[in-house]
Every structure is written in C-alpha cells, then in structure tokens.
Amino acid sequence: QHHQQHAAVQAEAAAYQQQQQAAAAAQQQYQMQMQQYQAYQAQQAAAQQQQQQQHAVVQQQQQQYAAAPTGGPLGNPNPHTNGQTGGEPGAKRMRVEAPADGSVVVTLATVEAVVAKAVKEAPIVDVHTHLFPPEHGDLMLWGIDELLTYHYLVAEFFTSAPMELAPEEFFALPKPNQAELVWQALFVDRAPISEATRGVVTVLVELGLADQLKAKNLIGIREWFSQQDPVKHAEKVFAKAGIRYAVMTNIPFDAAEAAHWKPEKKEYSKRFRSALRIDPLVKGDWETVCVALTAAGFPTTAEGARSYLADWVETMKPEYLMASTPHDFAFDDDPLAAFAACSCIVSTSKKVDMSIPGAFGVKAHEGGCKGTELSTSPDAIELMEKILIPVAEQHSLPIAIKIGAHRQLNPELGQGGDGMVTADITDLARMLKRYPKVKFLATFLSKTNQHEAIVLANKFRNLHIYGCWWYCNNPSIIKEVTTMRLEMLGFAFTAQHSDSRVLEQLLYKWAHARRIIAEVVIGEYTKLVETGWQLTGDEVTRDVRRLLGEAYHEFMAK
Numbered sequence: 001q002h003h004q005q006h007a008a009v010q011a012e013a014a015a016y017q018q019q020q021q022a023a024a025a026a027q028q029q030y031q032m033q034m035q036q037y038q039a040y041q042a043q044q045a046a047a048q049q050q051q052q053q054q055h056a057v058v059q060q061q062q063q064q065y066a067a068a069p070t071g072g073p074l075g076n077p078n079p080h081t082n083g084q085t086g087g088e089p090g091a092k093r094m095r096v097e098a099p100a101d102g103s104v105v106v107t108l109a110t111v112e113a114v115v116a117k118a119v120k121e122a123p124i125v126d127v128h129t130h131l132f133p134p135e136h137g138d139l140m141l142w143g144i145d146e147l148l149t150y151h152y153l154v155a156e157f158f159t160s161a162p163m164e165l166a167p168e169e170f171f172a173l174p175k176p177n178q179a180e181l182v183w184q185a186l187f188v189d190r191a192p193i194s195e196a197t198r199g200v201v202t203v204l205v206e207l208g209l210a211d212q213l214k215a216k217n218l219i220g221i222r223e224w225f226s227q228q229d230p231v232k233h234a235e236k237v238f239a240k241a242g243i244r245y246a247v248m249t250n251i252p253f254d255a256a257e258a259a260h261w262k263p264e265k266k267e268y269s270k271r272f273r274s275a276l277r278i279d280p281l282v283k284g285d286w287e288t289v290c291v292a293l294t295a296a297g298f299p300t301t302a303e304g305a306r307s308y309l310a311d312w313v314e315t316m317k318p319e320y321l322m323a324s325t326p327h328d329f330a331f332d333d334d335p336l337a338a339f340a341a342c343s344c345i346v347s348t349s350k351k352v353d354m355s356i357p358g359a360f361g362v363k364a365h366e367g368g369c370k371g372t373e374l375s376t377s378p379d380a381i382e383l384m385e386k387i388l389i390p391v392a393e394q395h396s397l398p399i400a401i402k403i404g405a406h407r408q409l410n411p412e413l414g415q416g417g418d419g420m421v422t423a424d425i426t427d428l429a430r431m432l433k434r435y436p437k438v439k440f441l442a443t444f445l446s447k448t449n450q451h452e453a454i455v456l457a458n459k460f461r462n463l464h465i466y467g468c469w470w471y472c473n474n475p476s477i478i479k480e481v482t483t484m485r486l487e488m489l490g491f492a493f494t495a496q497h498s499d500s501r502v503l504e505q506l507l508y509k510w511a512h513a514r515r516i517i518a519e520v521v522i523g524e525y526t527k528l529v530e531t532g533w534q535l536t537g538d539e540v541t542r543d544v545r546r547l548l549g550e551a552y553h554e555f556m557a558k
Contacts, residue, residue: 102538108529112522114537118544119518124510125549126246127466127494128275128322128400128443130501133248133268134230136260142233142503143225144218147203148179150502152196155416157182160190167412176222183218195474199508206240206507231269234503238271241506244549245270246498247319251277252312253292261315275400276318278309281388282401283326284380302374302386309391319556320441321392322400326407331427332381392438398556399438402469403428404445420445420471425452432460439558443469443497450481454488464555465489467497473509475516482520492555495547517547 098113106114132139147153158167161181170178186197204213204221212220238246251257260266280288290300296311298304309321375382392399409419428442441464444453450472457465465485468478478496485493495517498509521544529535546554 099537102541103536106525106529106535106537106540108526111525111529111535114540115522115525115544116518118537118541119514119521119548122242122541122545122548124241124243125494125552126243126498126500126506126510127319127441127549127552128249128402128497128499129246129506130249130499131246131272131503131506133272134234135266135268136257139257139260140230140234140503141501142230144204144221145175145179146502147200147504148182149175150196150505151414151416151418153182153186153200154178155413156194156196157185158413158416160185167414171414180218188216195512199505199512202508202511203504206511207504234269235271237503237506241510243271243506243510245273246500246506247273247275249277249322250274250316250318251279252308252316253280253288255295261312265315274316274318275320275322276309276312276316276397277322278388279323281383282323282329282380284378284383286374286378286383289383305383305387306391309387310395313391313395313397318397320398320400321388322402322441324402324405325423327405327421327423329380329403329427330424331430389435389438393435398441398464400441400443400466401428402443402445404449405470422446422448425449425456428453428463429456429460432456432463436462438462439464439555441466441552441555443467445469445471447472447477447481451484454485457493458488461558464493464552466494466552467499469497469499473499475512478513478516479520482517483523486520486524491543491546492551493547494549494552517544521547 098110098117132141134140154170158170161170170181173181186192186194187200192198192201201213204210207224209221209224212224250261252261280286289305293300293304293308296308298308298311312318374386378386388399391397403425404420404423406419406421408417410417423444423446428440432440439462442453443466444450453465457463467473468481472478472481473496482495485495496510496513498506498513500506500509525535525540
C-alpha cells in the first residue's frame with residue numbers, strides 16, 4: 001500500500017511537471033509571436049513613414065513646378081539676363097532638379113528636368129557636315145567673316161538689299177566687305193530674328209563675345225578670331241558643342257580636296273570622320289567621272305570606275321558613300337532597264353524594241369557582258385546599277401542620300417540660289433526594294449516629304465532617317481518632324497545633323513537643336529508616365545542618346 005501511494009505521488013508530480021513544461025513552451029511561443037507582430041508593426045510604420053516622405057517630396061516638386069515661371073526646358077540662353085531667375089524674358093530656369101541617382105523612378109514632376117539633363121549632357125554624333133579639319137588648310141571655313149557670308153545669310157541679305165546691288169557685284173567684293181554689308185543689313189538695321197542670324201548671335205555668346213555683340217563691334221569680333229589657333233579653336237568648338245565626332249563630306253572628283261588625300265593622306269583629328277561623296281553617279285554625269293578616271297590613270301569603263309571608288313574607299317576609310325539627288329531624279333524599277341543600252345545589245349544588227357517585256361533575257365545578257373559594259377551615254381540608273389551598288393555591296397558601305405534640292409534655282413546667288421522640290425518618295429522605295437542588302441541613310445529637304453518618309457522607314461529596315469536638313473532646320477519644323485518620328489518610329493532615327501559648313505555653326509545648330517529635341521521628348525515621356533509606364537533616369541539617358549547618335553551606330557552595325 002505504501003509503495004502504491006508513493007507511485008501515485010510520483011505520477012502526480014510527473015504530470016504536474018509536464019503541465020509546467022507545456023505552459024512554459026506556450027509562453028515562449030506567445031513571446032515569439034509577439035516579437036514577430038511587433039517587428040511587423042515596426043516595418044509597417046517605417047513603410048508608412050517612407051511613403052509620407054515620398055509624398056511630401058512629390059508635393060514639394062509639384063508646388064515648385066506650378067510656381068516656376070514658364071520657359072523652355074533648357075532655359076533661354078540669352079546672355080543679357082546673366083542666368084538670373086527672375087521673371088524677365090530669357091532668364092535661365094530649371095523647374096525641378098533631376099535626381100542624381102539614375103535608377104530613381106521618373107515622376108510627372110521630375111520628367112522635364114530628367115530629360116533636359118539627359119539631352120544637355122548627351123554626346124553628339126554629327127552624322128553629316130561639310131566641315132574640314134585644320135590640316136586641310138583653306139578648305140576649313142571658320143571665323144566671323146565666313147559665318148556672315150554663309151549662303152543662308154547671303155540669300156537673306158538679298159531679300160532686302162537694294163535692287164541696284166547686283167549679285168555679281170556683291171560676290172566680286174573681298175569677303176570682309178561682303179561680311180560688312182551683311183552685318184549692317186541683318187544685325188544693325190534690323191534685329192537678327194531669323195534662325196540663321198540668331199545662330200550667329202548664339203555662336204558669339206558661346207565664344208564669350210557677348211560684350212562685343214552688345215556694342216555691335218564687328219572690328220573687335222574680328223580681332224578676337226584673328227588671335228585663335230585653328231587647331232586649338234576647332235577642339236574648343238567641338239568640346240563646347242558636346243560633339244564626339246562629325247562626319248565630313250569628301251569629294252574625290254574635286255582636285256582641291258583630292259590633294260589632301262593623295263599622293264599622301266594627311267593625318268587629322270579623330271573629331272573628323274570621312275564620307276565619300278559620289279554625286280556624279282546619281283546625276284548621270286559620266287563626263288565628270290571620266291575626267292577623274294583619266295587623271296587618276298583608270299580606264300573609262302564601269303570596271304575602271306569601280307576600281308577608282310574602291311581605291312578611294314581604301315584611302316579615306318569612309319563611314320558611308322553619299323550623294324544629293326538632283327531635283328528631277330527618277331529611279332526605274334524595271335530590273336532590265338539598267339542593262340537595256342549596253343554595247344553588247346546596241347551593237348547587234350537586229351533592232352530590238354526594248355519596251356516589250358522579255359525582249360531579251362537577263363541570263364543571255366549576263367552571258368555576254370555581265371552588265372559590266374556601259375552604254376555610250378549612261379544615265380544615273382545605269383551608273384548606280386553597274387558602279388555604285390557593286391562598290392557599296394563589296395565594301396559593306398551604306399549609301400546616304402539627301403533628297404529634294406533644286407540646284408541653282410537662282411544661279412545669280414551662287415550656293416544661296418539653291419531651292420527645293422517635293423520629291424517622289426517612291427523612287428527611294430524602289431531602291432530599298434531593289435537593293436535589300438544595301439543600307440540607306442536619307443534626309444529630306446521638303447517638309448511635305450517628311451510624313452511619307454517616316455512611313456517608309458517604318459516598312460524598310462535598310463533605311464535610317466536622319467536630321468532636319470537645310471530648309472527644315474528651323475525650330476517650328478524640327479519640333480513637328482521630331483514629334484512625328486517619335487510617334488511612329490520610337491527611337492529608331494537620328495534626330496538631327498548640323499549640315500555645318502563653317503566650324504562655329506556647330507555651336508548654334510546643336511544648342512538650338514538640343515532645346516527643341518528636349519521639348520519634344522519631354523512631351524512624349526510625360527504622356528508615357530501618365531499612361532502608367534514606370535521610367536527611370538537611366539532609361540531616359542539611354543533613349544536620348546539614341547536620338548543623338550547611338551541609333552546611327554546601331555543602324556551602321558546591322
């Protein structure tokens with residue numbers, strides 16, 4: 001009995017101990033749950049605090065945005081305001097600063113500043129100019145007299161010049177005297193409000209000549225330029241304009257230009273890259289080609305012309321082949337047309353009506369001369385088919401074409417007498433279809449052609465549109481055309497090229513273009529953010545750089 005009682009007590013003690021252990025475990029589990037809950041509450045509080053802070057920042061940005069005076073996204077570079085932020089016209093302003101961290105999401109309040117910063121800082125690839133390096137001597141145009149006598153300004157000068165002043169009398173004057181007449185008429189007698197004259201103002205301000213400009217001191221401006229070293233000055237202009245490099249226009253058929261390449265190529269700055277201009281081929285000017293072939297020791301045949309161009313390709317290492325099409329340029333889509341007048345056909349005693357489809361077979365013709373012989377008077381299509389296209393394909397060189405110029409519309413004005421036409425874009429479409437392995441870069445002189453050209457670029461991946469050329473290089477047109485291109489092509493085009501012929505034009509053409517491009521891109525990105533797309537500053541920088549050179553690189557690398 002004693003043993004039974006003792007066993008019962010031990011059992012009760014063991015049960016009690018188990019209960020105590022279970023209670024302790026439950027207490028421990030409860031404490032762990034409480035700790036987790038408290039940690040969760042702390043996380044929620046921190047997240048809420050962060051949200052409140054972000055909301056406060058956005059509200060502050062929106063208030064700054066609403067309160068800031070209106071103005072362009074990059075401000076107006078009017079030197080007379082000295083960068084003040086008051087309400088006077090021309091003051092430089094930035095409504096909201098862009099976040100320093102590019103991974104930060106762009107908001108409606110920051111999109112303007114983020115885009116403006118990206119456009120301002122993007123390095124430029126100027127895909128087409130008429131510039132020359134200092135090493136090419138007098139071919140390099142620079143300085144105030146060259147700026148004032150540029151053909152844009154000369155043509156504008158003659159719109160208000162007295163009828164008694166004949167163009168031939170003007171051009172007979174020494175260049176400084178021509179410049180003085182333009183300065184008086186366009187900068188003294190009236191405000192320089194046109195894009196070309198305002199460009200000169202921008203150039204002088206960028207070069208630190210605002211005081212001389214205010215005083216209209218042409219003598220002082222000339223004195224400043226006379227003290228500049230051409231090589232150092234060229235580097236300074238490229239750096240100020242934010243340009244990585246510019247593509248030149250190099251004409252082998254011009255003896256003055258060819259002298260800087262042969263018999264020995266002159267070394268020049270990497271700021272300049274070459275492009276091989278071959279206008280006579282797309283104009284059907286076989287006579288000019290023959291003169292160059294004979295002078296260089298090549299036979300005046302299609303094979304001789306191909307060898308001549310291949311030799312220049314090896315010498316220049318050009319970015320591309322390029323030409324400006326004549327105003328009456330037409331490209332026949334008949335694959336037999338380019339061979340219809342070959343000597344192997346013309347010399348036959350049997351007359352053949354070439355207008356009849358299948359009048360002769362391609363295979364039979366190729367078996368005779370393989371398209372290497374030229375007719376007595378080859379036209380542009382024949383020269384392209386038998387010379388230009390084979391060279392482009394053999395050397396994997398794109399062909400850049402400028403479409404819509406009407407040369408010498410008014411011959412009295414020299415270069416300033418060129419006009420424009422609305423081109424037939426179907427000629428380019430035929431070329432794109434006929435030569436699918438050849439890449440084409442194209443720019444258009446007429447505003448009317450721009451929409452159709454964009455559609456064409458949307459349909460042919462061997463076409464890249466670049467720039468707003470010449471008469472389209474005006475802010476109102478650049479804005480409209482760039483907007484259309486973004487809406488239809490995304491970032492698969494090059495927004496602008498300067499077409500500069502005088503070195504310092506790089507300063508104004510790119511300063512003005514950056515502002516317009518920024519304005520357009522801000523508008524398109526604002527719509528995108530409003531739609532609900534999350535965008536970062538790094539993505540904006542990536543896309544903007546495409547517009548200013550990287551899309552060109554991507555196209556060239558295809």
